[in-house]
Amino acid sequence: xxxxxxxxxxxxxxxxxxxxxxxxxxxxxxxxxxxxxxxxxxxxxxxxxxxxxxxxxxxxxxxxxxxxxxxxxxxxxxxxxxxxxxxxxxxxxxxxxxxxxxxxxxxxxxxxxxxxxxxxxxxxxxxxxxxxxxxxxxxxxxxxxxxxxxxxxxxxxxxxxxxxxxxxxxxxxxxxxxxxxxxxxxxxxxxxxxxxxxxxxxxxxxxxxxxxxxxxxxxxxxxxxxxxxxxxxxxxxxxxxxxxxxxxxxxxxxxxxxxxxxxxxxxx
Amino acid sequence: xxxxxxxxxxxxxxxxxxxxxxxxxxxxxxxxxxxxxxxxxxxxxxxxxxxxxxxxxxxxxxxxxxxxxxxxxxxxxxxxxxxxxxxxxxxxxxxxxxxxxxxxxxxxxxxxxxxxxxxxxxxxxxxxxxxxxxxxxxxxxxxxxxxxxxxxxxxxxxxxxxx
Numbered sequence: 001x002x003x004x005x006x007x008x009x010x011x012x013x014x015x016x017x018x019x020x021x022x023x024x025x026x027x028x029x030x031x032x033x034x035x036x037x038x039x040x041x042x043x044x045x046x047x048x049x050x051x052x053x054x055x056x057x058x059x060x061x062x063x064x065x066x067x068x069x070x071x072x073x074x075x076x077x078x079x080x081x082x083x084x085x086x087x088x089x090x091x092x093x094x095x096x097x098x099x100x101x102x103x104x105x106x107x108x109x110x111x112x113x114x115x116x117x118x119x120x121x122x123x124x125x126x127x128x129x130x131x132x133x134x135x136x137x138x139x140x141x142x143x144x145x146x147x148x149x150x151x152x153x154x155x156x157x158x159x160x161x162x163x164x165x166x167x168x169x170x171x172x173x174x175x176x177x178x179x180x181x182x183x184x185x186x187x188x189x190x191x192x193x194x195x196x197x198x199x200x201x202x203x204x205x206x207x208x209x210x211x212x213x214x215x216x217x218x219x220x221x222x223x224x225x226x227x228x229x230x231x232x233x234x235x236x237x238x239x240x241x242x243x244x245x246x247x248x249x250x251x252x253x254x255x256x257x258x259x260x261x262x263x264x265x266x267x268x
Numbered sequence: 269x270x271x272x273x274x275x276x277x278x279x280x281x282x283x284x285x286x287x288x289x290x291x292x293x294x295x296x297x298x299x300x301x302x303x304x305x306x307x308x309x310x311x312x313x314x315x316x317x318x319x320x321x322x323x324x325x326x327x328x329x330x331x332x333x334x335x336x337x338x339x340x341x342x343x344x345x346x347x348x349x350x351x352x353x354x355x356x357x358x359x360x361x362x363x364x365x366x367x368x369x370x371x372x373x374x375x376x377x378x379x380x381x382x383x384x385x386x387x388x389x390x391x392x393x394x395x396x397x398x399x400x401x402x403x404x405x406x407x408x409x410x411x412x413x414x415x416x417x418x419x420x421x422x423x424x425x426x427x428x429x430x431x
Contacts, residue, residue, distance in 0.1 A: 046273050047382035054276075056380030059311035060417045066385075066427040073369040074324040074332045075386075075428070079349030082336030115430060117269050124339075128284030138280040140318075154284040156339075190278060192285065198324045198373050199428045201384055205275040222382050223273045231272050254269045257430040 023055060026180040028216055035221045045228035053218035055179050071259045075198045081124040081158060091157035093129075093169040101151035103132025103170035105246040108206065108234065112163045114195055115257030119163025126192040127167060129153045134175030134187075143175050168246065174213055186213035186220065193253060200255040207233045208249070274383035279318050281377075282353050289341040291352035293325075293364040300328070303410040304372065304389065304403065305361035308354050310380075311418030315358020319378035321415070322351045323362060323389075330368030366411075370394035371401070376415060376425075385425040389413045400424055 034053045049061040094101055112120040130136050130153060133145040137152045151170060159165050172187045188205040195201070207214055214220050214233070223229040231254075240248020277285075294301045304323070308316040325348050326332045337344025352360040371388040390397035392405045401424060403411040416423050 045270070047275060049382050051382060054380070054382065057382060058380075059314070060316070060378055060380035061382070062385065062422055062425050063311075063418055064422055064424070066425050069426045069428060071428050073371070074326055074348065074367070074373040077324070077332045077334060079324060079338055079347060080334045080336050081338065084344070085336050085339035113269060115269055115271055126284060128281060130280075136280040136283075138283050140282075141280055152283070190275075190281065190284070198375075199386065199431055201322070201375050202272065202274055203277050203377055203384060204272060205278075219276060219382070222275075228270075228273050231270070232275070254271045256271050259428065259430055 023178055023180055028180065028182055031180050031183070031218060032216060035218060039221070039224040041224075043225035045223065045225045047222040048224060051218065051222040053179075054222055057222075071197065071199050076260050078123070078194045078196050078198050078200060081194075082122070083158070086124065086156045086158055088157075090155055091165075091167050093151065093153065093155045093167065095168075096152055096154075097150040099150045101131065101148050101170050103148075103151075103173075105168070106171050106249060107166060107168050107240050107242075107246050108189065108249045108251060109164065109166035109237075109240060110234075110251040110253060112159050112165060112193060112253045112255065114200065114255045116261075118258075119161075120159055120193075120195050120255060121161050121163055123159050123194050123196075124192075125157050125159060125165045127155045127169075127189050129169065129172040129189040130175055130187075132170050132173050134173030145173070145175065171208070171247075174211075179218060184213050184216070186211040186217050191253065193255060195255040195258065197258045197260055199259060202253070202255055204253075205232060206251050209233055209236055276379060276382050277320060277377040279379040281320065285320060285351065286353045287339060291350050291360070291362045292341065293346060293348070293350045293362060296363040298363075300365055301363050302366050303361055303363055304413065305359065305410060306412050306414040307358045308360065308376070308378065308415045309358065309417065309419070309421075311416075311422075313419060315354070316378055316417065317354055317356045317358050319354045319358070319360070319376065319381075319415075320351065321354070321360045322349070322375040322377075323364070324349050324373040325364065325371075326367040326369040328365045328368050332369070366391060370397065374415075376417075378417070381417065385417075386428070386431070387415070387423055387425050398424065
């Protein structure tokens, strides 16, 4: 790996030294070594924000300790969404265009709970993903894999009264990115979730079981506790698979606890 | 129960998360509206063109609305929630009302940011405002607040007792 220090003048007139990595020559082996060292330090259940193997974090992670604040006002109440916001058809990503998208038809379903085990009811779930060839329907994606005219890879639904969600889609393909030489993202679906409090907001990625790229991926491996990372991996769910039609996956999601009903533990 | 970890929003979220009217909690230019805007910067002072800001707020009378309609605002009342993806210059903006409570609650997402960040934007002159988190009132009445993910002007970001 080649490392150099680049000095830049910040908007405030200060100077900031930043490490510049040569992304072309850094190998997967070197990235995996960096990941292993960070994981040996302290396994953490939340992603490390300062995680140099994912190069784009270098200038985008806060360096100060997060300040502990008691939520108040608008922080105690998540936005509310209803059937006027979401059409039922938005949960089926195979129906949104004129024809059938290409790829392995899947259903991903599961339950959204909060940190106290309560179902998150009638709340918005947004997803987005690459197509079967590993290409996003996004103008910024320049991966030379085919776009699918019948697939946008975008879906929404509301959880039901017991917190269940379900999407019908196409299994996304893995795709290359420029973090280092021969870098590939494991197949994943992005999920965006809300709880009942503003503080429960979560955006994350769901992975598929048995994906050999997971161990190599600095974004997934930024969750340095393997048990915590396993909570991002769906399980194959044969009971959801449909005869001659699709394969089922189950993925449950647990948000943080609500503060609205939480009593602060006493220190005295 | 143990929570599901977060992951970065990545670079390819705009076509999924942006929508018409996402940052207009009230129509732009309508009576009583105010623009809240600013830039998102990285640690080198470079604008971040692939960030997304969400705000949650009370209405002008101090009530935090619990009503649907944020995704299809036509005809809907004030929902107290909005979303703005930064443009190629790293700029976000909202058209909203000044909340009757002293701050906008804010969530920040970006490519290269592995988990969401929380902060607040206080109204100028708000009682009990936290240092460094007060919007600037511009001569034309707009509110400006820049978000620095890192660097000498790094924004104060929060954890809450249960996050």
